Amino acid sequence: MVGPLSAWPWENLGIYKYLLYGPLLGKVLYTRTQEGSFKDDWCLHILIICIARAVLHQLWNSFVNMLFLTRTRRISRRGYDFKQIDKEWDWDNFILLQALIASISCYIYPPFIENVPLWNTKGFITILTLHVGISEPLYYWVHRCFHKGYLFTQYHSTHHSSPVLHPYTGANATFLEHLALSTVIGIPIIGSHMMGYGSRSMIYGYPLVFDFLRCLGHSNVEVVPLQLFETLPFLRYLLYTPTYHSLHHTDMGTNFCLFMPLFDAIWKTRNNKSWELHKKLSSDAGKDRRTIPDFVFLAHVVDVSSSMHAPFVIRSFASLPYQMRLFLLVGWPSAFIVMLMMWVWSKAFLVSFYNLRGRLHETWSVPRFGFQYFLPFAKEGINKHIEQAILRADRLGVKVISLAALNKNEALNGGGTLFVNKHPNLRVRVVHGNTLTAAVILNEIPEDVKEVFLTGATSKLGRAIALYLSQRRVRVLMLTSSTERFEKIQKEAPLEYQSYFVQVTKYQAARSCKVL
Structure with missing residues (x-):
């Protein structure tokens, strides 16, 4: 049985939950059309703040998923699996909740956001004081309560x-928890306004700074420079780091603070490993300390619209099968500009990182779009990027690198043979879909088989199977009407194995063959 207020009121609405923003938008449009101005502009401000908060989280999501930038700064080496993405799907519920709370507050007391100055220095001091004096200790003790018994099992x-921290993890919590968090956020804003020190910059700035720091702590990427704490040691107690908060998720009896480790130090819950671990991670930043993957898949982008489904763009789309959505057209110009930048200066880079059956696998991407593979003048440049990726995998000690569809185009590089012939001493195995399929088929053929009937014999797949079976001294009946193609494949085999190739033109030749 779930605890009361653990589920969100609009949990069953799905995407239609965004209709709850409708009254705010309706009020803005009504004011504009009927009165010709945004006189009652508090609804507009609430909507702008909601959009800004969502964009802030999206930018953090993009940053932490750009592994070509953050790989050496990651705290946990694990990747984000689909199960975690599903759990954090409705991470933005808290933005909707606080928008509804703010709209009710402004409806009851409209002057809350009207007729306030853009900036108020006294208000800045007041909100900082209220945050440190009330919000920080209040959150600390509420957080500790949520780690006990019933409150933890039913809510926290x-x-x-979530096994790996992500900016969305910080927003992923139950309805009751976010009601408590809304109180923590609201006290400094409401308190400073009631004292007469309110300002619009405070109403905008405080929630955004609050969200920024929450995303920072849950980013799983150590970005706070060690030199900052070495120069100003007292800052260790005023600003937490991603490393500091990550320890709370591995040792849940420590590091309960909101943003200031000072309160963990006061109430003796600070993890003693915090500073040492931060120092180690900061010192190792920039060094290639990752575990070498067994397998690398060298992918490529199909077109501009599919590029917007990369994990560092919109994580939810990246977890779903490709589908073009009309509202993505808004981002098409930006994606096109990025494409041009990648075309001018780029190299193969790491785009995803995941564990599969306990073994580390990675996906790299050649920075080229589908249509570029069919431009004659682009051939040399594309092959250069593919070659660099193969050589890089070889240097790292990767066991297998697989070429995606267009990366192994026969007209481009002969299915990868160009690189294997150019670098005969490669330790890494260069494969693609056809060779892997061939390997699966060959693995199913018993060792004691002496004769095989092969259809599609002159295709890429058939050619690979025939050449391999001939070296096992298996007689291969190749069904093909093209003598020229048959002979071409036969001549690829060493002379001693060429007698194992037999051309047949009818299916009846397979009547006495046990393996088809």
Whole structure:
């Protein structure tokens, strides 16, 4: 049985939950059309703040998933699996909740956001004081309460169920938890306004700074420079780091603070490994300390629209099968500009990182779009990038690198043979879909087989199977009407094995063959 207020009121609405923003938008449009101005502009401000908060989280999501930038700064080496993505799917519920709370507050007391200055220095001091004096200790003790017994199992365990921290993990919590968090956020804003020190910059700035720091702590990427704490040691107690908060998720009896480790130090819950681990991670930043993968898949982007489904763009889309959505057209110009930049200066880079059956696999990407593979003048440049990726995998000690569809185009590089012939001493195995399929088929053929009937014998797949079976001294009946193609494949085999190739033109030749 779930605890009361653990589920969100609009949990069953799915994407239609965004219709709850409708009254705010309707009020903005009504004011504009009927009164010709945004006189009652508090609804507009709430919507702008909601959009800004969503964009902030999206930017953090993009940053932490750009592994070609953050790989050496990652705290946990694990990847984000689909199960975690599904759990954090509705991470933006808290933005909707706080928008509804703010709209109700402004409806009851409209002057809250009207007739306030853009900036108020006293208001800045007041909100900082209220945050440090009330919000920080209040969050600390509420957080500790949520780590006990019933409150943890029914509410806070959801937040701790994500195996790898992500900016969306910080927003992934139950309805009751976010009601408490809304109180923590609201006290400094409401308090400073009631004292007469309110300002619009405070109403915009405080929630955005609050969200920024929450995303920072849950980013799984150590970006706070060590030199900052070495120069100003007291900052260790005023600003937490991603490393500091990550320890709370591995040792849940420590590091309960909101943003300031000072309160963990006061109430003796600070993890003693915090500073040493931060120092180690910061010192190792820039060094290639990752585990070498067994397998690398060298992918490529199909077109501009599919490029917007990369993990560092919109994570939810990246976890779903490709589908073009009309509202993505808004981002098409930006994606096109990025494409041109990649075309001018780029190299193969790491785009995803995941564990599969306990073994590390990676996906790299050649920075070329589908249509570029069919431009004659682009051939040399594309092959250069593919070759660099293969040589890089060889240097790292990768066991297998697989070429995606167009990366192994026969007209481009002969299915990868160009690189294998050019670098005969490669330790890494260069494969693609056809060779892997051939390997699966060959693995199914018993060792004691002496004769095989092969259809599609002169295709890429058939050619690979025939050449391999001939070296096992297996007689291969190749069904093909093209003598020229048959002989071409036969001549690829060493002279001693060429007698094992037999051309047949009818299916009846397979009547006495046990393996088809």
